[in-house]
Amino acid sequence: MTRRALPLAIAVGLLLLPLAFIEPRVYLTLTIAGLAMGMLIFLVASGLTLIFGLMDVLNFAHGALFSWGAYVGFSVFLTLNRQLGWADSPSVGLNALLLLAAIAATMLVAVALGVLLERIIVRPVYGQHMFQILITLGATIVMEELIRIGWGPNDQVMPVPFSFQGSWDVADVIVLRFPIVAIVVGALVYAAIAFVLARTRVGLIVRAGVESGEMIQALGHNIYRYFTGVFAAGAALAGLGGLMWAIFSQSVRPGMGGEQLIFAFIVVIIGGLGSVTGSLLGALLVGLSYNYVAFLLPKAAIGVNMAIMVLILLLRPSGLFGGGK
Amino acid sequence: MKPTPVQEARGAEAARRWRRPAPWVRVALLAAFAAAPLVPSFQVVDLALKIAIFAALVASYDVLIGYTGIVSFGHAMFFGFGAYGVALAVGRLGAPTYGHLALGFTAAVCVSGVVAIAVGAFSLRVKAIFFAMITLAFAEFALILAVQASAFTGGEDGISPKFPGVLGSRTVTYYVVLAVAVALFFLMSRFVHSPLGRVLQAIRDNELRAEALGFRTFVFQSVASAFGSVVATILGGCYAMWVGYVNPESTLGIHIMLDILLMVIIGGIGTLYGGLIGAAFLLTAQTILPGLRAAGASLFPGSEWVQRLTERWPLYFGVLFILVVFFFPRGVIGTVRERAARRRGARA
Numbered sequence: 001m002t003r004r005a006l007p008l009a010i011a012v013g014l015l016l017l018p019l020a021f022i023e024p025r026v027y028l029t030l031t032i033a034g035l036a037m038g039m040l041i042f043l044v045a046s047g048l049t050l051i052f053g054l055m056d057v058l059n060f061a062h063g064a065l066f067s068w069g070a071y072v073g074f075s076v077f078l079t080l081n082r083q084l085g086w087a088d089s090p091s092v093g094l095n096a097l098l099l100l101a102a103i104a105a106t107m108l109v110a111v112a113l114g115v116l117l118e119r120i121i122v123r124p125v126y127g128q129h130m131f132q133i134l135i136t137l138g139a140t141i142v143m144e145e146l147i148r149i150g151w152g153p154n155d156q157v158m159p160v161p162f163s164f165q166g167s168w169d170v171a172d173v174i175v176l177r178f179p180i181v182a183i184v185v186g187a188l189v190y191a192a193i194a195f196v197l198a199r200t201r202v203g204l205i206v207r208a209g210v211e212s213g214e215m216i217q218a219l220g221h222n223i224y225r226y227f228t229g230v231f232a233a234g235a236a237l238a239g240l241g242g243l244m245w246a247i248f249s250q251s252v253r254p255g256m257g258g259e260q261l262i263f264a265f266i267v268v269i270i271g272g273l274g275s276v277t278g279s280l281l282g283a284l285l286v287g288l289s290y291n292y293v294a295f296l297l298p299k300a301a302i303g304v305n306m307a308i309m310v311l312i313l314l315l316r317p318s319g320l321f322g323g324g325k
Numbered sequence: 326m327k328p329t330p331v332q333e334a335r336g337a338e339a340a341r342r343w344r345r346p347a348p349w350v351r352v353a354l355l356a357a358f359a360a361a362p363l364v365p366s367f368q369v370v371d372l373a374l375k376i377a378i379f380a381a382l383v384a385s386y387d388v389l390i391g392y393t394g395i396v397s398f399g400h401a402m403f404f405g406f407g408a409y410g411v412a413l414a415v416g417r418l419g420a421p422t423y424g425h426l427a428l429g430f431t432a433a434v435c436v437s438g439v440v441a442i443a444v445g446a447f448s449l450r451v452k453a454i455f456f457a458m459i460t461l462a463f464a465e466f467a468l469i470l471a472v473q474a475s476a477f478t479g480g481e482d483g484i485s486p487k488f489p490g491v492l493g494s495r496t497v498t499y500y501v502v503l504a505v506a507v508a509l510f511f512l513m514s515r516f517v518h519s520p521l522g523r524v525l526q527a528i529r530d531n532e533l534r535a536e537a538l539g540f541r542t543f544v545f546q547s548v549a550s551a552f553g554s555v556v557a558t559i560l561g562g563c564y565a566m567w568v569g570y571v572n573p574e575s576t577l578g579i580h581i582m583l584d585i586l587l588m589v590i591i592g593g594i595g596t597l598y599g600g601l602i603g604a605a606f607l608l609t610a611q612t613i614l615p616g617l618r619a620a621g622a623s624l625f626p627g628s629e630w631v632q633r634l635t636e637r638w639p640l641y642f643g644v645l646f647i648l649v650v651f652f653f654p655r656g657v658i659g660t661v662r663e664r665a666a667r668r669r670g671a672r673a
Contacts, residue, residue, distance in 0.1 A: 058454055124651065133396050133457055134590065135650045141583065141643030149633050149640065258579070262465050265458040273452075302469050306462060310447055317451040 018292040028173045030291045036179030038287025039186025040248060043241030044260055045267040045279040046193060047234025053210040053274025055227050058129065060136040061117055062238050063261030064143035067254060068113060069106045069239025070158075070246040071151050076102040077159050087159045095161035099181075099247075106243045107236040113143075114235025118228050140258070147254040155253045158246045182244050189237065193276050206230060210274050266309045272319025281320055354601070355507065362499050372612055374499055376604045378564050381506040383588045383600030384513050385556035391595030392517045393549040394529030395453055399444065399460030400585055402467045403554040405577030406440075407433045407561025409471065409478065412571040416486030417477075423489055426566075433558050441554035445547030453532070453546070464582065471573040483572025492566065502563040509556050514597060516552060525549050580639075587642055590649050593656025602657045607642075614638050 019027055048062050077098065081087035086098040121139050125131040164178040197203035209216045209226055217223050238257075245260065246252045267286050271278025286305050294301035312319065328336070342348060361373035386400045410433025415421045418428075444463060448455035471478045478484070491497045516522055528535040528542045536542050565571050575581070588607050592599025618635045634640075649656070655663060 058457065121647070129454055130390065130394065130396055131650055131654065134586065135647060137583075137586070138643055138646035138650060141639060141646065145637045145640035145643055149637050153637075259465070262462050266462055269455060269458060299473055302466055306466055309459070309462070313447045313451060313455075 015288060018296070021296055022292070025173050026295070029175070030295055031288065032175060032179050032183070034288035034291035035284060036182040036186075036248065036287070037291060038284035039183050040241055040245050041260065041263050041267055041287055042186055042280050042283035043189060043237045043244065044264040045271070045283050046189070046276050047237040048264050049268045049271065049274055049276060049279045050206075050210075050230055051234045052268070054206060054213070054230050055122075055126070056129075056213075057122055057126070057132050058136070059122070059231075059234070060133060060261070061121070061139040061143065062234070062264065063257030063259075064140040065110055065113060065117075065235045065238040065257070066242035066245070066260050067144060067147055067252075067257035069110050069242030070252045070256060071147055071242075071254075072109045072239070073102040073106045073243030073246055074151075074156065074158055074252045076105045081159050087161045090162050092163045095163040098161055099164075102243055103240060106239045110235045110239025111232045113239075114232040115228060117235070118231035122231070123224075123227075144254050144257070151252075151254070153254060155251050158250050158252055160247055160250055164247065178247060182248060185240075185244060189240070190276075190280055197276065202226075202229075263305070266305050268319075269309055270312050270319055272321040275319070275321035278319055278321030358503055358507075359500075362496050368612070370495075370499065372608060374502060374567055376601070376608050377503055377506045378560055378567070379585075379588065379604035379608060380601035381509050381513075382557055382560045383585055383592065383603055384510055384597045385553045385560065386585050387589055387594065387597055387600055388513055388517060388549060388553040388556075390589060391597075392522060392529065393525045393546055394532075395449070395546055395550065396457040397460045397550065397553075398457055398579075398582055399464045399467075400554070400557055401579070401581040402460075402464040402577060403437045403441065403557040404561035404564070404581065405467065405471070405573070406437045407558035407563075408565040408571045408576040409433070409484075409561075410436070410558070411562035411565045412484040412486050413478070415488060416484045421487050421489040426489065426492075430559065430562050433562060434555050437554045437558040438551050441551040442547055445543070445550045449543040449546045449550070456546075456550075464577070464579065468573055468577045468579070471577055479572070481572065481574070483570060483575075485570045486565070488566060488569070498566055502567050505559065505563050509559060510597075513556060517597065521545070521548070583642075587646055589656075590646060591656055593659035593662075594654075596656065596658040596662065599656050599658040 015031075018030075022030065044062060044066055048059060051057055051059050051062075077087055080098055080101060084094075086094045089095065117136075117139060121135055122132065125135055160178065164181055166177060168175045168177065195203075197207055205216060205221055206226060209223060213223055216226075241260070242257065245256065249256075263286060267279055267282040269282075270285060271280070271282030285308065289304050289308060290301050293304040358373060358377055362370050364370060364373075382400075382404060386397070389395055389397050389400070407430070411426065411429035414425045414429025414432065418425050440463070444459055445456070448459040472480055475481075487493070488498070492501070517525070524535065524540055524545050527538070528540065528545055532542055535545075561576060564576065568575075584607060588600060588603030590603070591606055592601065592603030618638070653660065
């Protein structure tokens with residue numbers, strides 16, 4: 001129990017620490033923004049950590065899948081808004097429908113890309129870390145360049161559905177709307193992953209595979225099928241993360257995935273390679289501290305995440321929830 | 326006194342050395358680089374020295390990736406440290422003197438050594454694969470720092486320092502930088518063939534075995550990382566001396582890192598000399614490609630898609646990158662050496 005209590009105590013302590021410097025109302029606004037950012041990073045990091053845990057593959061192409069997700073969602077948003085006006089419409093139902101349509105399209109494309117990547121790019125180099133890193137990096141260059149060719153190289157403005165714009169005013173605290181949506185989506189995704197891993201047969205095999213892939217094969221399961229499945233699921237989550245991030249930041253850029261990948265790496269290291277709960281905690285820690293520090297000392301915002309990562313590596317080298325793997 | 330068998334073997338090896346083509350190729354290359362300033366076109370001279378700098382830079386990266394088996398994404402950062410160290414010391418400390426130049430190099434080398442050891446201590450102690458992730462994060466951090474601390478570093482605009490004394494002359498600078506690059510190359514060759522280099526290769530081939538033999542693998546890996554990074558730093562300083570201009574994009578950015586990776590892969594991982602082939606290929610291609618693009622655009626006027634496809638030449642480098650890793654993982658030099666070894670084996 002103490003093993004779990006310690007990181008929890010650290011997290012709660014860090015959560016409350018900025019109250020000493022920030023007035024409570026601003027603090028709450030920042031907290032919501034930080035939670036939302038953390039949830040979006042979690043969408044990227046969870047896939048990365050599962051892929052690493054199960055297949056021992058460090059997937060540098062995860063950032064490019066994020067960018068692709070953002071651009072596919074961007075196209076769906078633009079098309080449906082131009083044809084049917086679903087984003088500009090004040091109807092909450094139509095806005096939600098638009099978001100669902102974009103999520104479906106994004107995840108479908110991301111799954112397809114993920115399966116292709118795993119089958120063509122990653123499968124020939126299983127077990128060779130260096131070539132995995134190099135080849136997924138090559139895939140990243142190609143995928144980002146394809147975005148630049150298809151959608152153009154410059155930043156573009158992402159239309160935000162009408163209902164997700166603006167804010168609520170709850171007892172003088174400004175609560176932006178979209179971050180709440182992002183937090184809900186992130187929490188749902190976490191619940192879904194936790195449920196699948198803990199309660200289903202597939203989840204059982206994946207968890208066992210994280211412990212020992214050879215044993216799974218010896219017991220007669222085709223582990224490569226699970227590799228493809230987990231890779232595709234991770235890709236879908238990265239794509240979803242990209243779409244949500246595009247709405248959150250109201251823009252799309254071909255290089256957006258690369259920056260998120262660095263955040264995701266930091267989160268995965270903090271949380272412990274292979275642990276989904278660890279990456280949730282790590283992502284929230286990174287999202288929150290980034291927002292607090294960006295408010296207090298704008299120029300130190302990136303540095304604080306590096307500092308947390310270095311601290312964790314020194315104190316607990318295998319991460320908050322990392323096993324001995 | 327009669328020579329011992331070992332001395333005899335060494336003598337025979339030394340006599341044989343000059344009968345092989347490899348040393349003559351080296352002499353010819355050196356002569357070609359030394360003669361390059363005689364070419365009246367500045368573009369050619371510039372290209373030649375950049376090839377020399379990048380060949381040494383890629384070789385210093387090869388010490389890590391090819392001889393130690395650790396993948397770093399921070400190599401461009403160390404190159405940038407050198408470039409910024411020299412540019413800041415010469416450009417920002419009043420009138421440029423040789424003292425400032427030496428100070429710039431020394432400070433940059435110290436910073437790089439400390440950062441490389443620290444990053445190694447954080448990551449290699451835990452897991453070699455962390456090294457790739459953490460160096461990437463550090464490199465991004467350094468890039469943001471260089472852009473944001475604009476009062477000090479000049480931000481996106483960078484710094485263009487004036488160099489002291491004889492270094493104002495292009496030709497003198499050319500030979501100074503070339504000499505440094507060649508010396509560093511020689512040093513790296515000694516490094517990877519030293520007993521220390523052997524241990525590094527043992528770690529690369531089987532980390533567990535090396536550990537079981539009693540080597541503290543992460544100490545050796547950290548030493549290699551520090552060595553490669555310091556060499557990259559010195560080359561960064563040389564680059565600043567030659568180009569006379571330093572900005573985040575051209576020295577610290579991620580695409581310098583991608584260029585280094587592509588060069589090392591094309592030339593051959595774990596060959597040292599591969600860097601020369603990779604650098605020559607990629608830098609020449611990057612010099613020629615804009616002209617080709619213009620030619621391509623004039624062949625198909627008005628076609629937006631052709632224009633878009635020719636404009637994005639990094640795409641083709643990315644495809645090349647994947648293809649080389651798949652079908653040609655030993656690179657040019659590695660493949661040539663493999664063929665030669667096979668032929669020797671068939672003859673024997």
